[in-house]
Amino acid sequence: MADKHRILLIEDCEGDIDLITNALEETGFDGEINSIRDGEDAFEYLMPNKIDDRPPLPSLIILDINIPKISGIELLDALKRTHHTKGIPTVILTSSAREQDINRCYEHHASAYFVKPASYAELVELISAISTTWLKLAKLKLG
Numbered sequence: 200m201a202d203k204h205r206i207l208l209i210e211d212c213e214g215d216i217d218l219i220t221n222a223l224e225e226t227g228f229d230g231e232i233n234s235i236r237d238g239e240d241a242f243e244y245l246m247p248n249k250i251d252d253r254p255p256l257p258s259l260i261i262l263d264i265n266i267p268k269i270s271g272i273e274l275l276d277a278l279k280r281t282h283h284t285k286g287i288p289t290v291i292l293t294s295s296a297r298e299q300d301i302n303r304c305y306e307h308h309a310s311a312y313f314v315k316p317a318s319y320a321e322l323v324e325l326i327s328a329i330s331t332t333w334l335k336l337a338k339l340k341l342g
Contacts (some may be wrong), residue, residue, distance in 0.1 A: 204230035204334045207257035209241045209274070210292075211266045218319065219261065219292070222326040227335075233257070238269025242277060245284055259333045260289040264300060272303050279308040288333045292325075 206223065210216050216234045223232060235241045244254065258277070264271030271293070278284040288310040293300070296314045304312050310333070316322050333339070 203322060204228075204258040205255060206230065206232050207241070207244075207258065207260045208232060208234040209236075209238070209266060209271065210263045210306040211232060211236045212263075215263070215315070218322060219326060222319070222323045223330065225323050226330055228330055230258070230334075237273040238271060240268075241266075241274055242269055246281060247279065256283065257287060258339060259329075261292050261329070262289055264291060264293045265335045271340055272300070272307060275304060275309060276293065277308045286339075288337065288339065290333065292327055292329075 208219055209215060210219065213236075215260070217237075220232055221236070235244055245256070262271050262275060264275075265275075269277075271291070273289065275289055275291070277290060285308075289308075291304050291309045291312040291316060293313075294315050295301075301312050311329070312327070313325060316325055
């Protein structure tokens, strides 16, 4: 039996964490959801000093670019330059629709870029599409 999927949500707004988590649960996602509220903690979680201290890697990262300490774009760049994390699909879910932010994220190898929708119903639809695409349809790097 395959392991359940793990999603790492890197988001600083508690309300958005709750909304995204609820949307995932509403779409039937039954894996593990971990949330981290700033870029520095996310960096330490994904790239600890010792390989033995590394938690199981997520199947998918959902990343807001507007997070404290280390920005989401800086974190994305570090993740995509690191051997053990570069293959993890990293989907940007943020409030910024700025062309500069979109282009920078794709330059740093974001898997996809989405602007947070205005309604909860639209969020559930978007989260369902993200979950289906990356956790059911896409063939992900193993190990």
